[in-house]
Amino acid sequence: MEEKDLIIWEDRLLTNITIIDQQHKHFVSILNLLYHKFEHLASKEEIDPLMSDLVSYASTHFATEEGYMQKYNFPEFQEHKAIHDQLTADLTKLIEKYNLEGKKILPEIFDFLENWLVQHLDIYDHKYAEYFAQIGVSE
Ligand SMILES: [Fe+2]
Ligand SMILES: [Fe+2]
Numbered sequence: 720m721e722e723k724d725l726i727i728w729e730d731r732l733l734t735n736i737t738i739i740d741q742q743h744k745h746f747v748s749i750l751n752l753l754y755h756k757f758e759h760l761a762s763k764e765e766i767d768p769l770m771s772d773l774v775s776y777a778s779t780h781f782a783t784e785e786g787y788m789q790k791y792n793f794p795e796f797q798e799h800k801a802i803h804d805q806l807t808a809d810l811t812k813l814i815e816k817y818n819l820e821g822k823k824i825l826p827e828i829f830d831f832l833e834n835w836l837v838q839h840l841d842i843y844d845h846k847y848a849e850y851f852a853q854i855g856v857s858e
Pocket of ligand 2: 839843844
């Protein structure tokens with residue numbers, strides 16, 4: 720049977736900043752891997768390292784984006800950073816819940832991350848991508 724992904728990458732989500740696009744794709748792949756493990760009833764011990772990867776990768780990614788936004792004086796930097804901070808706080812709470820209550824929390828985490836990824840990329844990351852395109856940033 721073909722493996723179902725939680726999120727299918729679409730090129731409309733590209734920002735055209737190479738490193739950021741690589742990070743977004745990598746994030747999608749960690750999330751899909753986590754989802755497959757869950758579907759295959761992997762143990763919490765097998766899932767734990769992927770959860771840690773996800774959390775640390777999210778903070779690396781936000782730092783990368785924020786660095787680019789500051790470097791090129793993106794006017795909505797503060798607003799974007801506040802959204803990242805909120806996402807981080809929400810994710811931290813969900814991970815605490817997962818640590819206490821285990822795998823049954825995963826569907827809630829998947830819902831949260833799926834919405835986050837698709838909406839955040841589509842709406843907010845798209846804004847700086849447009850700005851960078853306007854001022855002619857290509858990295
Ligand atoms: Fe992003
Ligand atoms: Fe972002």
